[in-house]
Amino acid sequence: MSITVYVPMDAGSLSLGAEAVVTAIAAEAKRRDLDITIVRNGSRGLYWLEPMVEVATPEGRVAFGPVQADDVAALFDADFLHAGNHASSLGLTEDIGYLKSQQRLTFARVGIVDPRSLDDYRAHGGYHGLENALGMSGAEVVQAVTDSGLRGRGGAAFPAGIKWKTCMDAQASQKYIVCNADEGDSGTYADRMVMEGDPFVLIEGMTIAGLAVGATHGYIYLRVEYPHAQRALESAIQTAEAAGYLGDDVRGSGKAFHLEVRMAAGAYICGEETSLLESLEGKRGQVRFKPPLPAIEGLFGKPTVINNVVTLATVPIILDQGAAFYRDYGMGRSRGTLPMQLAGNLKRAGLVERAFGLTLRELIEDYGGGTATGKPVRAVQVGGPLGAYIPISQLDTPIDYEAFIAIGGMLGHGGIVVFDDSVDMAAQARYAMEFCAIESCGKCTPCRIGSTRGVEVIDRLKAGDTAERDRNEVLLRDLCQTMLGGSLCALGGMAPFPVLSALDHFPEDFAGAAEAATS
Amino acid sequence: MKHAGNPNEPRRGSLPDIPEEIRAAVLDVTGRLKDLPGALLPVLHGVQQALGYVPELSVPLIARELNLSRADVHGVITFYHFFRNKPSGKRVIFVCRAESCQAMGAVALEQHIKQRLGVDFHETTVDGAYTLEPVYCLGNCACSPAIMVDDELKGRVTPKQFDAWLAAEAT
Numbered sequence: 029m030s031i032t033v034y035v036p037m038d039a040g041s042l043s044l045g046a047e048a049v050v051t052a053i054a055a056e057a058k059r060r061d062l063d064i065t066i067v068r069n070g071s072r073g074l075y076w077l078e079p080m081v082e083v084a085t086p087e088g089r090v091a092f093g094p095v096q097a098d099d100v101a102a103l104f105d106a107d108f109l110h111a112g113n114h115a116s117s118l119g120l121t122e123d124i125g126y127l128k129s130q131q132r133l134t135f136a137r138v139g140i141v142d143p144r145s146l147d148d149y150r151a152h153g154g155y156h157g158l159e160n161a162l163g164m165s166g167a168e169v170v171q172a173v174t175d176s177g178l179r180g181r182g183g184a185a186f187p188a189g190i191k192w193k194t195c196m197d198a199q200a201s202q203k204y205i206v207c208n209a210d211e212g213d214s215g216t217y218a219d220r221m222v223m224e225g226d227p228f229v230l231i232e233g234m235t236i237a238g239l240a241v242g243a244t245h246g247y248i249y250l251r252v253e254y255p256h257a258q259r260a261l262e263s264a265i266q267t268a269e270a271a272g273y274l275g276d277d278v279r280g281s282g283k284a285f286h287l288e289v290r291m292a293a294g295a296y297i298c299g300e301e302t303s304l305l306e307s308l309e310g311k312r313g314q315v316r317f318k319p320p321l322p323a324i325e326g327l328f329g330k331p332t333v334i335n336n337v338v339t340l341a342t343v344p345i346i347l348d349q350g351a352a353f354y355r356d357y358g359m360g361r362s363r364g365t366l367p368m369q370l371a372g373n374l375k376r377a378g379l380v381e382r383a384f385g386l387t388l389r390e391l392i393e394d395y396g397g398g399t400a401t402g403k404p405v406r407a408v409q410v411g412g413p414l415g416a417y418i419p420i421s422q423l424d425t426p427i428d429y430e431a432f433i434a435i436g437g438m439l440g441h442g443g444i445v446v447f448d449d450s451v452d453m454a455a456q457a458r459y460a461m462e463f464c465a466i467e468s469c470g471k472c473t474p475c476r477i478g479s480t481r482g483v484e485v486i487d488r489l490k491a492g493d494t495a496e497r498d499r500n501e502v503l504l505r506d507l508c509q510t511m512l513g514g515s516l517c518a519l520g521g522m523a524p525f526p527v528l529s530a531l532d533h534f535p536e537d538f539a540g541a542a543e544a545a546t547s
Numbered sequence: 548m549k550h551a552g553n554p555n556e557p558r559r560g561s562l563p564d565i566p567e568e569i570r571a572a573v574l575d576v577t578g579r580l581k582d583l584p585g586a587l588l589p590v591l592h593g594v595q596q597a598l599g600y601v602p603e604l605s606v607p608l609i610a611r612e613l614n615l616s617r618a619d620v621h622g623v624i625t626f627y628h629f630f631r632n633k634p635s636g637k638r639v640i641f642v643c644r645a646e647s648c649q650a651m652g653a654v655a656l657e658q659h660i661k662q663r664l665g666v667d668f669h670e671t672t673v674d675g676a677y678t679l680e681p682v683y684c685l686g687n688c689a690c691s692p693a694i695m696v697d698d699e700l701k702g703r704v705t706p707k708q709f710d711a712w713l714a715a716e717a718t
Contacts, residue, residue, distance in 0.1 A: 040687050043702035075689035212684055214645030220686040252592075252629050253641075253685050255698035290585075291592055293627035296683055310587030311619075312626040328584060371688035372650035378689050400651070409646055413683075443688070445647045459649070463683065469626075 030063045031109045034082040034089070036139070038071035038224050039256040040217065045096055046079035052100035053081070060104060070225015072139035073379030074126055082121055085111050091118040126395060131357065132381045133365050134342045135218075138225035143260055146267050149228040155273065157347030161236045162281050169240035170196055173343060175351035177363025181218075182208055182299070182336030183411065183440040183518070185362075185429045188343075191333055194323035196241040198331035203243035205234050206308065206327055206334040209250040209257070210292050210299040213412025215371040215443030219337035221379060223250075223257035226341070227264035231287060233340035235278060236347055237333055238285040246287040247327070249304050252294055261289050296413075296467040300517045301334045303469060314469045315517045336441070338367060357383035362428045372409075372445035373399045382427075389423040392446055403448035407456075407534065411440025413463050414522035416529035417456065436529060438522070453534035457527045458486045464523035474511045475520025482507055482527065489538060497540035501531070562611065565604045572597040573605050577612035586613055587623055591630055600631045628680075635678040636671040638716075640664075641695040644681045647688035651703075656692050657681075659706040663713065 035050045036042075050066060057064045071078060080093035081103075090111045092103060099116060106114040118124055132138075141148040149155070161169050174189025195203060207230065211219040222230060234246045250258055265287050268274045276284045290308055292298050298307045302316035305327050326332025342364070346354045354364045362384035368391060370377045375397035392398070392405060399405055407417045416437030418425070425431050432439045447456075461482030468475045485507060489500035508524035515521040531538060576593035580586050590609060594601050601609075601624055610617045624630045642657050664672050664679060671678040687693035690702025694709075701712070 039700050040690050040702060043687055043690055043693065043700040073689075078690070211686060214684045215647045215688045216684075217686040217688055251686075253682060253695070256700070290589065292629075293588060293592070294629035294682070295627050307588065308585050310585035310613075310623070312622050369688065371647040372691060377691075413646060443647075445650055445688070447650045451650070456646070456649075459646075463645075467683070 030065045032065045032067055032084040033109070034067050034069045034084075036071045036079060037068035037143070037256070038078075038139075039220065039254070040075055041071050041078040041080070042256070044078050044094065048097035049079050049081065049095055049100065052097040056100050056104050062104075062109065064109065067142045068144075069140065070138045070143055071221060071379075072121065072127060073135070073221060074124065074376070075378045076376045077118065080118075081108075083109055083111065087111070087120065089121045091121040091124065092116040093118060126376065126378065126380075130381050131365050131383050133345050133354065133357070134222070134229075134338055135226075135367055135379065135381045136345065137229065138221055141226060143225055143227055144263055144267070146228060146264075146271055146273075149226070153348060154228055154344070155232055157344030158232050158236055158239075158273070158279070160347045161239055162279060166196055166240045166242060169236060169347065172346060172351045173240070176346045176354040177351075177358070177361070178339065178342055178346065178354065179362070179429065180336060181338035181342070181366070181441065183213070183438070185439070188335060188339055191323050191335070192237065192241055194321065195243070195326075195331045195333045198324050200331050202245070202328075202330045203241055204327045204330055204332040205237045205241070205243045205246040205340075206305070206332055207234055207246065207248040207340055208299065208301060208304055208334055208336045209248050209254070210304060211251060211254075211337070211441070212296040212299045213414075213441050213443050215409065215445035216369050216412060216441045217371075218367040218369050218379060218442065220254055220257055222337055222341045223254070224260045227257075227260045228268065229341045229344055230261070230337055231264055231268050231274065233343035234287060235274065235285050236343050237335070237340060239278070239281070239283055241331070241333055243331075243333065244284045244286065246285065247308055248287070248289045249292055249298070249308055250289055251292045258289060258291065265289070295469075296463075297469045297517075297519055300519065302517070304334065305332065312469070314471045315519075317516070338441075359383075359385035359426065359428050360430055362430070366427060366439070366442050368427065368442045368444060370396050370444050370446070373401055373405075373448050374446050375400050384428050385426050387424050387426050388418065388444070391427070391444060392423065396446065399446060399448045401448050401450075403450065405446055406449040406451055407447045407453060407530075409445045409447070409456075409526065410443070411438045412443050413460060414438075414518060414525055415440050415443075416525045417453065417533065418529070419533040421533075436532075437525065453530040453537040454486065454490055457530040457538075458483055460523055460526040460530075461486060464519060468519060472514070472516040472520060474514040475516070475523070478507055478511045478515075478520060479523060482511075482523075486527075490540060492540045494540060497538065501538070504531070562607050563604070565602075565608065569598065569602055569605050570608065573608050573612070577609065581612055587615065587620065588627075591624060591627075595630060598634075600634050603632055636675050638676065638697055639678045639680055641680050641682040641685070642668075643683070643685050643687075643691075643693045643695075645684040645688075647684075648692035651691035652705075653692040656694075656704060656706060656709070660694075660709060663706075663710065 077093035298313040303313040307313040464479035
């Protein structure tokens with residue numbers, strides 16, 4: 029009987045040599061005349077073990093990693109196809125501690141199924157949510173999403189149900205569902221993993237959204253840096269169309285839902301929802317004034333639900349298992365689970381989906397295993413390039429939207445970037461302003477001009493003596509206040525977070541040149 | 548007033564002459580995509596895919612085909628980092644400059660690559676082999692630092708690995 033071998037096609041795994049591993053496994057099996065079936069799954073998210081090869085055995089899937097092409101002959105010698113012991117043996121995949129302690133709801137299938145197989149998707153609980161939704165009214169679906177407590181996972185954490193209800197109640201000849209797949213925050217890759225590893229769940233979530241609010245057309249606005257996700261999505265959309273899950277008559281319901289992928293073009297600002305809509309309309313991605321809200325006047329002036337990939341990909345399990353099931357996870361007003369992305373300088377960087385409420389320290393120490401360089405952790409940036417730098421004294425902050433706001437930060441899309449003690453926080457603050465200057469859409473002055481002035485002020489602050497340093501710090505803080513209060517969107521409005529947090533928690537890094545020389 | 552004059556002379560407001568290769572590529576793309584809602588970005592992607600860049604000379608033709616002003620088209624091309632208005636090298640190397648990669652030595656890697664290739668960002672090597680571009684996150688943050696060569700992603704790249712890859716490419 030043919031033995032199934034899994035080798036991820038996830039971009040991260042490919043970036044570490046998975047393609048060469050596949051080629052070697054296929055060649056070696058042929059040479060030894062062994063009957064194997066290779067499945068290209070997504071990644072389990074244990075990236076320090078990638079490329080991670082799994083073999084299906086009667087006891088369950090067993091894992092080996094990290095595997096390089098050079099290791100393949102030895103793996104065959106060790107009879108890895110029958111769970112034979114090899115230096116890279118990890119045992120049963122499900123028993124790996126990092127994975128076992130997680131609560132994977134949105135990521136239930138990622139790394140497990142063949143992302144190109146609709147049958148595999150259905151065999152693992154896929155499309156149960158849609159089947160339920162088809163038996164409900166739009167208002168009932170929206171109510172379920174509201175009751176689940178699901179909040180926008182792109183960063184703003186706005187309740188998804190409220191957005192959907194606003195769009196549902198709007199009267200229009202045409203409505204749209206837009207998926208924000210412009211995952212631009214450094215330290216985040218959850219959207220990419222879902223799209224590459226379980227694209228049907230996103231399609232299902234968007235279809236449910238379309239049926240609920242009365243939208244017949246959906247767009248996935250995908251960043252151009254994600255060519256692997258593009259291929260996975262386009263293939264899945266074709267398959268779903270052929271099977272009647274997309275098209276003029278979704279599963280015989282008489283309701284239409286069409287879906288297409290649109291490629292972005294490398295502008296960070298297009299992750300902001302109104303810029304994204306402008307870009308989809310074929311324009312410069314400049315931020316719009318709100319109101320009107322996109323739910324009332326969105327894409328092409330029509331009512332539009334715009335949600336992040338993870339938000340939409342979480343909808344199917346809510347409709348499948350019920351709002352209460354999802355709401356029972358979490359703490360306070362942060363309900364459900366959050367797929368957190370451990371990144372930067374960590375021994376064990378990877379994806380951790382857990383209920384809200386565990387602490388940053390647990391993530392960094394228990395999951396992450398400390399820094400990859402072995403040096404002490406000095407700062408952690410949570411929430412992408414606009415997120416605050418958190419000092420080790422605040423590592424006991426729980427993963428909760430409100431708790432992060434309380435310490436002057438934000439959880440954002442759940443990206444956690446760890447720095448060791450070699451980091452220069454003044455340089456990080458300068459980079460935050462530089463990045464804002466490069467990516468500003470230019471519509472509002474505080475962001476467009478403020479970010480450039482911010483770089484200059486930090487340079488002067490660093491170059492001068494103590495008096496010059498103090499003068500420029502006053503100026504920098506004042507500038508940050510202007511940007512915080514006067515910017516149109518989160519780019520200018522939050523770029524001060526990393527700057528001010530660096531200044532507040534790591535003042536020693538901002539000593540002027542003369543000061544540093546005398547101390 | 549009736550239009551008078553030699554019918555063989557170009558009409559006022561007609562398009563400047565452009566190389567046939569560019570004209571054909573643009574018309575092929577616009578012929579397929581111009582009726583899409585919000586067609587400009589898909590069209591620009593199509594042109595860049597066909598020609599490797601979006602030539603300045605193609606702007607009036609794109610504008611006419613999509614019924615937009617030249618300023619609109621120019622504005623969109625220049626807004627987005629991904630669109631280029633001159634040809635790139637045979638391969639484009641995107642080096643991530645974002646925080647996660649910074650935490651794993653991206654600044655040193657960036658300097659090494661620049662020095663090794665003898666170019667700064669947005670420049671092409673003299674032999675026309677490589678164009679170097681910055682990128683702000685490739686979504687490979689668990690395997691930092693990352694670079695992408697065309698659409699081939701590479702993780703945990705060290706200066707030594709980069710040199711080895713470059714040497715392998717040259718052979």
